Amino acid sequence: MVDAPHPPVPMPTKRSRPFNPPDGYAPLREQERITRMTYPDGTPGWLILRHAEAKELLTHKSFSARQEGLVSPVPTELQYDGRPADPGAFAKTDDPSHSQYRKLVTGFFTVRRTRQLAPMIERIVHEQLDDLEKAGPGADLVDVFTESVPSRVMCEMIGIPESERKTLQRHVETLGRLSCSVPEALGAVSGMNGFLARFIPIRMDDPRDDLLGDLIRGGQLDEQELMGMAATLINGAFDTTGNMLAMGVFTLLEHPDQLAKLREDQELMGAAVEELLRFLTISHLGASRWALEDVEFAGQSIKKGEVLTVALPAVNRDPERYDNPDQLDIGRTDHGHLALGHGVHQCLGQHLARTILRVGYEALFDRFPTLRLAVPSDEVPMRDDFVHYGPRSLPVTWDD
Amino acid sequence: MRITADREVCCSAGQCALIAPDLFDQSDEDGSVVLLDAQPDTGRLDVLREVVSRCPTGAIRVEEDPGV
Numbered sequence: 439m440v441d442a443p444h445p446p447v448p449m450p451t452k453r454s455r456p457f458n459p460p461d462g463y464a465p466l467r468e469q470e471r472i473t474r475m476t477y478p479d480g481t482p483g484w485l486i487l488r489h490a491e492a493k494e495l496l497t498h499k500s501f502s503a504r505q506e507g508l509v510s511p512v513p514t515e516l517q518y519d520g521r522p523a524d525p526g527a528f529a530k531t532d533d534p535s536h537s538q539y540r541k542l543v544t545g546f547f548t549v550r551r552t553r554q555l556a557p558m559i560e561r562i563v564h565e566q567l568d569d570l571e572k573a574g575p576g577a578d579l580v581d582v583f584t585e586s587v588p589s590r591v592m593c594e595m596i597g598i599p600e601s602e603r604k605t606l607q608r609h610v611e612t613l614g615r616l617s618c619s620v621p622e623a624l625g626a627v628s629g630m631n632g633f634l635a636r637f638i639p640i641r642m643d644d645p646r647d648d649l650l651g652d653l654i655r656g657g658q659l660d661e662q663e664l665m666g667m668a669a670t671l672i673n674g675a676f677d678t679t680g681n682m683l684a685m686g687v688f689t690l691l692e693h694p695d696q697l698a699k700l701r702e703d704q705e706l707m708g709a710a711v712e713e714l715l716r717f718l719t720i721s722h723l724g725a726s727r728w729a730l731e732d733v734e735f736a737g738q739s740i741k742k743g744e745v746l747t748v749a750l751p752a753v754n755r756d757p758e759r760y761d762n763p764d765q766l767d768i769g770r771t772d773h774g775h776l777a778l779g780h781g782v783h784q785c786l787g788q789h790l791a792r793t794i795l796r797v798g799y800e801a802l803f804d805r806f807p808t809l810r811l812a813v814p815s816d817e818v819p820m821r822d823d824f825v826h827y828g829p830r831s832l833p834v835t836w837d838d
Numbered sequence: 839m840r841i842t843a844d845r846e847v848c849c850s851a852g853q854c855a856l857i858a859p860d861l862f863d864q865s866d867e868d869g870s871v872v873l874l875d876a877q878p879d880t881g882r883l884d885v886l887r888e889v890v891s892r893c894p895t896g897a898i899r900v901e902e903d904p905g906v
Binding site: 537 | 849850851852855856859863864865866867868869870888891892894895896
């Protein structure tokens with residue numbers, strides 16, 4: 439630790455390369471175990487850039503994930519305003535309420551169950567790849583493939599009609615854009631809630647053989663809670679895996695030695711997916727918690743109410759934890775990344791995401807062996823200003 | 839070597855079933871940990887250490903020398 443602590447900093451966000459975390463993280467990580475930070479609204483807090491401290495924070499009982507104490511680590515008009523999470527929206531609550539809700543659906547997201555979904559995912563992946571073929575060289579992979587696959591899979595699982603998918607996707611995207619204005623956000627929220635308020639009662643009268651039907655038949659949730667659960671699943675699934683799928687393709691195309699290794703030995707796919715999750719960590723605004731009490735943490739006195747943000751891309755490049763952390767190495771066997779969080783809030787849909795990524799990468803590179811970018815890589819527009827990082831569009835080409 | 843898995847502490851993240859599917863599964867009801875083999879070969883110690891390190895709630899414990 440240095441003798442004189444530096445003044446509080448804002449969360450660094452500027453990236454010099456699309457595949458690296460913001461440049462400001464590494465020098466801060468070397469200085470102190472945790473970094474004094476000022477949130478854009480003036481709330482004092484802390485930035486966690488080291489792997490060990492991140493794991494400790496995300497399992498520490500003195501820190502809460504409840505929405506009412508959270509603030510955004512980057513400037514945005516969309517603030518929580520001290521409101522608690524909607525009923526059923528378990529991601530921003532603590533146990534026991536969090537686990538009571540979450541346990542009602544965890545059976546759908548186990549390693550085994552999500553692997554059993556591979557045939558359904560393969561069908562959707564190949565249908566979207568048919569569209570890519572029809573669109574021809576120069577097509578936008580985000581538009582035709584990466585954005586559609588996870589949202590179609592999730593709609594089939596929950597039981598949401600395909601006809602509603604693109605509209606819901608637009609609402610999710612609006613709410614994930616940091617430059618979104620309050621009126622735009624209200625429009626997206628009322629669009630999403632309006633749909634669920636019409637749709638949930640219809641399904642309550644006629645439950646189908648899907649995740650929503652299972653929740654309804656379980657009889658433990660009222661209409662409001664079912665809406666909150668459905669919105670949480672939609673928000674959690676649509677945007678995340680899509681960006682990871684697109685970002686992984688972009689990264690492999692820009693790391694041809696790694697792609698060649700993967701083509702030679704498809705057994706490496708599982709490890710490659712883990713390494714891409716670590717290397718890219720598309721949840722670039724991280725995971726935040728706030729102190730329920732005054733507490734000593736990482737050698738610092740944290741005051742009750744102070745917010746701490748784990749910069750997940752930084753902790754997954756911590757040289758204390760990984761050899762050559764800034765090198766993409768799909769043969770890496772030491773995973774244990776925090777791209778999907780840690781502690782009780784660790785991503786519910788992580789194994790579904792893994793299956794989609796594995797099937798998606800495999801099928802894409804199989805069917806389009808000469809796939810390459812159709813524009814120079816520095817012309818790929820990036821989503822710096824979204825909750826989840828990834829390419830805004832990814833024009834690709836191939837030999838017919 | 840003996841493994842214990844605490845289903846009360848488990849948050850159903852499934853890291854164990856992902857890393858060592860021959861030793862761990864998850865229940866169909868709520869995804870909580872199901873121990874398939876409580877006394878595996880000592881050759882699995884490295885894998886088990888990874889399971890313990892990656893379990894997000896510390897539900898899995900491994901006694902390397904249970905004294906039996």
